[in-house]
Amino acid sequence: MAPFSTQPTSLVDFDQKSLLISAISIAFNPTFWNIVARQEYHNKTLTRLFGGRSQTACYGLAATIFSLGLVRDFLYERALRHQPSHPALEGQLPTLAGYALLAAGNILVISSTWALGITGTFLGDYFGILQEKMVTGFPFNVTDAPMYYGSTMSFLGTSLIYGKPAGLLLTFEVLVVYLVALRFENPFTGAIYAKRDRERAAAAGKKVEGKKEL
Numbered sequence: 001m002a003p004f005s006t007q008p009t010s011l012v013d014f015d016q017k018s019l020l021i022s023a024i025s026i027a028f029n030p031t032f033w034n035i036v037a038r039q040e041y042h043n044k045t046l047t048r049l050f051g052g053r054s055q056t057a058c059y060g061l062a063a064t065i066f067s068l069g070l071v072r073d074f075l076y077e078r079a080l081r082h083q084p085s086h087p088a089l090e091g092q093l094p095t096l097a098g099y100a101l102l103a104a105g106n107i108l109v110i111s112s113t114w115a116l117g118i119t120g121t122f123l124g125d126y127f128g129i130l131q132e133k134m135v136t137g138f139p140f141n142v143t144d145a146p147m148y149y150g151s152t153m154s155f156l157g158t159s160l161i162y163g164k165p166a167g168l169l170l171t172f173e174v175l176v177v178y179l180v181a182l183r184f185e186n187p188f189t190g191a192i193y194a195k196r197d198r199e200r201a202a203a204a205g206k207k208v209e210g211k212k213e214l
Helices: 017-043 045-049 054-081 092-121 146-162 165-213
Strands: none
Touching (some): 045 054, 054 092, 054 165, 146 165
């Protein structure tokens, strides 16, 4: 007979390599797309790679980001399968809450993509593909970053469905990584549009001066 252990079961099994791999994947994705997008903005790296076709290059980056997201989600679920469950996260109520969060998160992500389009969602601004005006309807009237918060809600919902405390830990990492990404992305994107507005204002001023001379 195996000896009875009086030690409490660990909430998170940090010895599982799948946990570390999932954590690395979560941190890697936004780091990757921010570095690549800034390289594109400053050096037109992807546009040159795609023969000068900026929109095609943006679609290529979109496909890459989407694929990396699928890999990240697969690694996350695999990590959860190797982690201990906890009674507080098991049962009907946590499971229902998990499915509700998963549904709400997907609604935010999908509706955001629908509102912005592919290029608006996947960093088209860095390729010079700018929106004519700011999107203010749903889901942007709920949160200014529906893709990120929706994704975080989906991670949290999945952790509740599986009943794994490790999922809560990884969800916290997702939130932190996205908040850090926003600290870099929002000012940079704002500067891109501010530059566009200045250039338009300068061009409009030149047209007015030209008409006066006539």
